[in-house]
Amino acid sequence: xxxxxxxxxxxxxxxxxAIDNAKFYSINRSDLAVRLCDRFNGVGADGLIIIKRSKGxxxxxxxxxxxxxxxxAMCGNGSRAAALYAYKNQICDNSCSFETGAGxxxxxxxxxxxxxxxxxPKRLSEPFYEMGLEWSFYDTGVPHLVSFVDDLAKFDxxxxxxxxxxxxxxxxxxxxxxxxxxxxxxxxGVENETNACGTGMAAxxxxxFERFGLDKKxxxxxxxxxxLSLRFDxxxxxxxxxxxxxFDTAIY
Numbered sequence: 560x561x562x563x564x565x566x567x568x569x570x571x572x573x574x575x576x577a578i579d580n581a582k583f584y585s586i587n588r589s590d591l592a593v594r595l596c597d598r599f600n601g602v603g604a605d606g607l608i609i610i611k612r613s614k615g616x617x618x619x620x621x622x623x624x625x626x627x628x629x630x631x632a633m634c635g636n637g638s639r640a641a642a643l644y645a646y647k648n649q650i651c652d653n654s655c656s657f658e659t660g661a662g663x664x665x666x667x668x669x670x671x672x673x674x675x676x677x678x679x680p681k682r683l684s685e686p687f688y689e690m691g692l693e694w695s696f697y698d699t700g701v702p703h704l705v706s707f708v709d710d711l712a713k714f715d716x717x718x719x720x721x722x723x724x725x726x727x728x729x730x731x732x733x734x735x736x737x738x739x740x741x742x743x744x745x746x747x748g749v750e751n752e753t754n755a756c757g758t759g760m761a762a763x764x765x766x767x768f769e770r771f772g773l774d775k776k777x778x779x780x781x782x783x784x785x786x787l788s789l790r791f792d793x794x795x796x797x798x799x800x801x802x803x804x805x806f807d808t809a810i811y
Contacts, residue, residue: 560575560809560810560811561575561807561808561809562574562575562595562602562807562808562809562810563575563644563804563805563806563807564602564604564804564805564806564807564808565640565643565644565802565803565804565805566640566802566803566805567636567637567639567640567673567755567757567800567801567802567803568636568754568755568757568781568783568785568787568800568801569753569754569755569781569782569783569785570605570606570634570636570637570640570753570754570755570756570757570783571603571604571605571805572604572605572606572607572608572636572637572640572641573595573596573602573604573606573607573608574607574608574609574610574640574641574644575608575609575610576609576610576611576644576648576650577609577610577611578610578611578612578619578650588607588609588622588624588630589624589628589629589630590628591607591624592606592607592624592625592626592627592628593626593627593628595607595810596624596625596626597626602808602810604626605625605626605746605749605753606623606624606625606626606631606634606637606748607623607624607626608621608622608623608624608634608637608640608641608644609621609622609623609624610641610644610645610650613657613658614658615658616656617655617656617657617658617663618645618650618651618652618655618656618657619645619650619651619655619657619658620657620658620659621641621657621658621659623637623659623660625746625747625748625749626748626749627748627749627750629747629748630660631660631701631748632659632660632661632700632701633659633660633661633664633677633678633699633700633701633758634700634701634756634757634758635675635677635699635700635756635757635758635759635760635761635798636755636756636757637757638657638659638664638666638675638677638757639666639673639674639675639757639798639799639800639802640673640802641657641666642655642657642666642668642673642675642802643668643671643673643802643804644804645657646668647804653667653668653669654666654667654668655668659700661677661678661700661701662678664676664677664678671801671802671803671804672799672800672801672802673799673800673801673802674788674797674798674799674800675757675797675798675799676795676796676797677699677700677757677758677761677795677796677797677798678699678700678795679794679795680697680698680699680761680762680765680796681697681698682695682696682697682769683696683697683698683702684696686770689722690718690721690722692706692708692718693706693707694706694722695762695766695769695770696726696728697762697765697766699758699759699761699762699765699796700758700761701728701729701758702726702727702728702729703728703729703730703731703758703759703762703763704722704726704728704729704730704731705731705732705733705759705762705763705766706731706732706733707732707733707734707735707763707766707767707770707771708732708733708734709734710734711732711734711741711743713732714732714743714752716745716751716752718730719745719752720745720750723745723747723750727747728747729744729745729746729747729756729758729759729762730744730745731743731744731745731756731759731762731763733763733766733767735767735771735773738778739777739778739779739780739786740760740763740764740767740773740777740778740779740780740789741779741780742756742759742760742763742779742780742781742782743781743782744756744759744760744781744782746759752782753782754781754782754783755781755782755783755785755787756781757798759781760779760781760787760789760798761789761796761798763779764777764779764789764791764796765791765796768791775790775791775792776788776789776790776791777789777790785800785801786800787799787800788800
């Protein structure tokens with residue numbers, strides 16, 4: 560099996576295509592994700608992306624698995640990595656659409672920079688207080704809790720774990736410093752803080768826009784320190800930044 564590794568904003572992904580690979584459908588993809596994503600006994604990654612044939616008019620479809628083997632409907636950074644992989648492997652042109660569990664995602668590739676139009680954000684509850692913090696709750700492809708704080712050093716793994724478990728959601732701390740929106744994310748499926756989370760940055764951005772006067776366009780910086788761009792067109796959040804192709808290899 561030929562696999563590739565891509566990195567988007569500090570999130571790394573193993574990607575392979577199963578469009579013309581009938582053998583793939585007999586493989587337990589959840590077990591495969593656990594084995595390949597293991598950073599000590601495998602290739603090492605935050606997630607596994609499998610490119611498949613579209614069932615409709617899109618250029619392709621995907622399956623996305625977290626490193627613990629759980630399947631996720633959407634991953635913002637993963638979607639940008641998938642789009643660049645598909646473009647480099649001549650599965651699509653630089654403008655494409657693909658099917659995810661969160662709906663059709665549209666992407667535009669410009670050299671090694673990719674912008675995706677995420678699914679329309681949905682508010683899952685009114686703001687609420689819990690564990691000493693105020694939370695907003697949105698779905699930007701997957702559910703995210705967001706708390707705006709005055710100091711990102713207050714990021715507390717124990718609070719994150721408790722909120723993740725209770726609400727079955729990713730957990731984000733955010734701060735706007737006047738120029739850049741800073742975000743730290745605890746990701747379900749990884750069950751720890753990650754260097755970046757695309758849908759988490761989108762949820763923090765949309766919380767800032769809806770509740771705290773953030774402009775419709777913002778620069779966002781996750782833990783990886785890479786600057787990304789987010790903008791809201793009134794319906795859809797557009798999320799863009801660089802993607803790196805790390806390597807290709809064969810596994811047996």
